[in-house]
Amino acid sequence: MKESNKVFLRMMLGVSKYLKGNEIFTSMKAIQDLEVKIDAQAAKIEKLIELIETENKSIAVAVSSATDKLVPQLYAIMKAEEVYFISQGNISMATELHTTRAEIQRTSHKSLETIVETVAKIGRENIAKLNAYNIYDEDIDVVESYLQQLVAASTAQDRYNEEKRLKRDELEALIAESKELLTETDMVVEIISLTHPAEYKGYTEVRNKKEYSELLFTITVLNSETGKPEENARVVVRSTTKKVKDKPYVLLNRVTRKTGEVRNNKREFDIYEMTVEKIGCETHTQQFTVADNTPLRLEVMLKKIEGMN
Template identity: 65%
Template sequence: MKEFNKVFLRMISAVCKYAKGNEAINSMPAAKELLTKSDTLIGKTEKVLEFVATENKSVVVAVTFASEKVVAPLYAVIKALEVYFTKQNNTAMVAELHITRTEIKRATYKAIQASVKSVLKIARDNLTNLAIYNITEEQLAAIEANMQQLTTANTALEAYQEEKRVKRVELDALIEEGKELLNEMDMVVDIISLTHPEAFKGYTEVRNKKEYTELLFTISVVNSETGKPEENARVVVQSTTKKEKDKPYVLIDRRTGKSGEIRNNKREFDIYEMIVEKIGCETHIQQFTVADNTPLRLEVMLKKKEGVN
């Protein structure tokens, strides 16, 4: 996302700079109007892009820190209860409470919240029997207090993620508006393509410069809850119009790395179907069209399947 938008911003800025400096283009009122609109758009896009590209790590750290303060003592209470109910031959309660260290460390905020509520109730109902494991009311109260801190931190994180989401939507809209302005500028400049061939040639060279078009499209796969890149997600992009050996022609079949991105520079214009899969997540399917050399950015929000932590 960051790379594509930066490339697009450089492209539209370079096109505007050339058009402003060329008398044949800049003398047309229609071109001047488009350049004014483009300047305004570039300014807005730069600000939004800066916000989207900057990560506020403090809100994530706050959630991690608060979560650790809840998870460790909560795990101790759960294990003490498991030991107690095992001695009581209450296999149903043992099964209900059982969780591994790995599972509780990976638990989502909602899962931790639900666990705190249910476990503390059970613990208080059996508090006298837990004293031999050094489980006290003070410890349970401390878990509740730490849970409040986690709730506050998580609320701040969710607000930040929502603001990011809104800004991403705004950025997408600005990029689309920028594409429309560029396409309109292409048509205006085409008017003088024969009367001022050198101006047209120079404009075309800037417009189609390799550094602006080498990434035909980029696919970014992120976690819908955390907004973080999804590693090892399988991304298949196949044609909806072309076939190879009676099967849809496959343009891409790769897995994402740590960046969560798949990049493509093959200039094959077509209508494609994209399928994104990852174990434990819902399969994402969508169609998109590659119709010209304008860089295309696709962001996939992978959702976890219900019941999967």
């Protein structure tokens, strides 16, 4: 979920609350109508965000479980077939099986369907010879059964992912509509900008409140082996074009906490060089450009120095 969507929702709710709390606005029919629309849109956005963030862990568990059952059994049959073909001098078939076997742990369920079909056919045609390696018809039956479990779980996962995608598209459309609605509200509120300057100023402050501002960029530091957040990594972001006292201007100099993240909301557009350092890890350096207000999310994979714990 984009943090900017949650920020936008908070801003909408803040605008609605401010308008409801001021008589000058509640007395205007146009504002009353806009309040109703804002509240309705905010409710829809909130509901969609909740649905998108709700994870169906059982589907992911089913896919993982089926994969964990299938792969070892399939590997054993393929290895036995490979050894058999080597013994028969059929090096090309053995090589093909070897190459395919190396991919089964990271291939898609659709590719696994084709692989299992081929391996099962080869196995049944040579089952008498494969018995010497403790591979029997029953083992092929088990692999085909596990494949069906994986196909069912993966199909459910694909359907679930598609539903999520449609919800995200719906959310983006709602956000776009709501931005137009707030622009319309801005225009109506501006009517009282000179007659009621204090109320108008209050409204603009809510619209531009710092806590509703989107983060310009977020940097997440991860362990390259585990993929988990790296704590106590120093992140320094320097300008490549600006200097202060003959040294590159430092936009950011922070240490990551448990989340592995550092954040920045300063709107300073530039080309930056980022350096990430941690004891026992290789230093990571890269450049990135901040050209507009579009929030950036950068991930850094820190590698451990060989020989260091």
